[in-house]
Amino acid sequence: MITLGTGSPIPDPNRAGPATLVRAAGRDLLFDCGRAVLMRAAAAGSGPAQFHTVFLTHRHSDHITDLNDVITMQWVMSFGPTPLRIVGPEGTQGLIDKTLDMLTEDVGYRIAHHESLQYQPTIEVTEVSDGVVVDDDGIRIVAAPTEHSPVKPTVGYRIEADGKAVVIAGDTIPCEGLDRLCAGADVYVQTVVRESVVKMIPAPRLQDVLDYHSSIEQAADTAQRNGVKTLVMTHPVPGVAPGTEQEWIDEAQAVFAGEVALANDLDTFTL
């Protein structure tokens, strides 16, 4: 598992937007398409033509900013018509339709220019809510509903292969669906908010993020309650001030007895 992008909506010179690559059973599985996802995928030795499936947790802009880039480059970089598989919560088909609509002119320009590119991008969308999404060739992926209201619906994913399990929670507060995904997981990747710091910043729009994201303590509690081995904190809000990284980890470890990491872009977790 590689944390391609660990940022939040706030532009950060060192953190690309939310995106995680899971390499399992010979497949590159991409979770979310935040800012600069394809730059970070290239650094990880992957890319649009290698993505077996793209999974979306929800349609907040920071998680889908570069979806259009993934669609365009998968179409251009694949040899011959190759459908791009996209899995996401209900409403994903509508997002894809609108994104393709936005890309209409560019698709036309490229088809007019490249004799070898005489076909449209094709996308196979699967909308999921709760249950098994994939179960074949040594890999099993389960989706479950998460809680990020007013963004609805949202989902998290659990990926199982070789007897190991990784959970991509996305942006969510603790909830029953998240607990099910996390039960006994080896790695649990969670967006976190550092509540103690956010509360000191008198900006209403920042205070608003507290009620629909897990705090560090809540993420650690979810990990502890569900017997997770490693909690990987990502998408930190507010930004991590240099030198305070250990404070974030200490806050989690006060609640959770397992391993804790505060992810940076391109960190690799091998299971």
Ligand SMILES: [Zn+2]
């Ligand atoms: Zn969100």
Ligand SMILES: [Zn+2]
């Ligand atoms: Zn987000």
